[in-house]
Amino acid sequence: MMSVASMNVSKKTIEFDARKYREDFPILKETVHGLPLVYLDNAATTQKPRQVIDALTSYYEHDNANVHRAIHQLGERATAGYEGARKRVARFIGAKSEKQIIFTRGTTEAINLVASAWGRKFVEAGDEIILSEMEHHSNLIPWQLLAKDVGARLRFIPFDENGTLDFNVFEQILSSKTKLIAITHMSNVFGTINPIKRIIRMAHDRGVPVLLDGAQSVPHLPVDVEHLDCDFMAFSAHKMLGPTGIGVLYGKMQQLENMNPYQGGGEMINSVWLDSATWAEIPHKFEAGTPNIAGAFGFAAAIDYLEQVGMENITLYEQELTSYAIEKMLEIPGMTIYGSAPERGGAVSFNLGDIHPHDLSHFLDQQGVAVRAGHHCAQTIMRKLNIAATTRASFYFYNTFEEIDYFIDQLIKASEFFGL
Numbered sequence: 001m002m003s004v005a006s007m008n009v010s011k012k013t014i015e016f017d018a019r020k021y022r023e024d025f026p027i028l029k030e031t032v033h034g035l036p037l038v039y040l041d042n043a044a045t046t047q048k049p050r051q052v053i054d055a056l057t058s059y060y061e062h063d064n065a066n067v068h069r070a071i072h073q074l075g076e077r078a079t080a081g082y083e084g085a086r087k088r089v090a091r092f093i094g095a096k097s098e099k100q101i102i103f104t105r106g107t108t109e110a111i112n113l114v115a116s117a118w119g120r121k122f123v124e125a126g127d128e129i130i131l132s133e134m135e136h137h138s139n140l141i142p143w144q145l146l147a148k149d150v151g152a153r154l155r156f157i158p159f160d161e162n163g164t165l166d167f168n169v170f171e172q173i174l175s176s177k178t179k180l181i182a183i184t185h186m187s188n189v190f191g192t193i194n195p196i197k198r199i200i201r202m203a204h205d206r207g208v209p210v211l212l213d214g215a216q217s218v219p220h221l222p223v224d225v226e227h228l229d230c231d232f233m234a235f236s237a238h239k240m241l242g243p244t245g246i247g248v249l250y251g252k253m254q255q256l257e258n259m260n261p262y263q264g265g266g267e268m269i270n271s272v273w274l275d276s277a278t279w280a281e282i283p284h285k286f287e288a289g290t291p292n293i294a295g296a297f298g299f300a301a302a303i304d305y306l307e308q309v310g311m312e313n314i315t316l317y318e319q320e321l322t323s324y325a326i327e328k329m330l331e332i333p334g335m336t337i338y339g340s341a342p343e344r345g346g347a348v349s350f351n352l353g354d355i356h357p358h359d360l361s362h363f364l365d366q367q368g369v370a371v372r373a374g375h376h377c378a379q380t381i382m383r384k385l386n387i388a389a390t391t392r393a394s395f396y397f398y399n400t401f402e403e404i405d406y407f408i409d410q411l412i413k414a415s416e417f418f419g420l
């Protein structure tokens, strides 16, 4: 994997034609309030290219059937597409085998799966789970629920004023009581790319497994699970051009083999008696019920698209776009940006003077700019920063420098409008 630190590029040093890619995204031609849409809410969900929309339509028009059960043409096509998507995901993240790819509803369900099927088997009273203080609620609440149920304790790696993790505290709290580290690869608030290799090395030195929340990293960076050596990784298709309602839990084979089932039902069994059952092979053991088959077809098309653009190109271009945006934003009087980690992605949280983020995002929406305002499912971060909310602009490879210029102009207009 290419380290972002090694990508020291200045503005417009790489050839990347965002405009060409935009042509593939029908929604980017939308107008809102009579103005061209400037979509800067990509950390929440990304837009979908024609290729993904076509894959969904084509599945329903030509292949629709349930998977793994029908001995008929459509059933075979649906199964081949669904299992083919699993292979594509495995290759995309560098997994050794497609068996290590479990389809879930998204990142949230993938983390809940581990908290339930792994946590309830291996975590006991007095054990500790280490998280960071910059987790999305998806990577906090499942562990709170588990800890309460079994009498375990959650410990936290704090962040400093730059939005980077404090390794001194991490070293202190990592102990023989630690059962798992569950941590975000890239923060959806600060944009920080955490030094995950270092964390994993330190954890593995003590025999502690690591779960990565890859919701924000997998869509934007080349991620190789073998290279990172993480034990689990969770991510969502909808944040990487794919449809909603499908995501992934990657796991090391040995971890998956040791886990209990997650949900019971059809598809996850081998033999069933009235009072007992045996389980299907991995990954099907963890996929009870009819899955999101159309979603898998769309997800495969999304991965094909990302591979064609090239993940390293995406990282480099977004890095340039983000540096440019931050530089321009900081020229606006009253601007506070939360997070200045040296390695960062394209989620930029900020406040402009005392304008409430909801008022600011409403103002921006009137100008055609879509951003997110609120706590970004990370109330604990807001509490520590002593603020109620932020506005957040988040970029993807189809955003342009012209859109950033327009966004900056609207921020300046907002300053005047709100009398800063």
Ligand code: 7TS
Pocket (backbone or CB within 6 Å): 043, 044, 045, 105, 106, 107, 108, 109, 136, 138, 139, 184, 186, 187, 188, 213, 215, 216, 236, 372, 376, 377
């Ligand atoms: N983890 C991180 C780091 C995230 O950013 C998100 C979603 C999730 C987990 C949950 O993903 P889901 O697909 O299961 O919902 N983040 C955001 C966001 O920042 N704004 O809207 C959703």
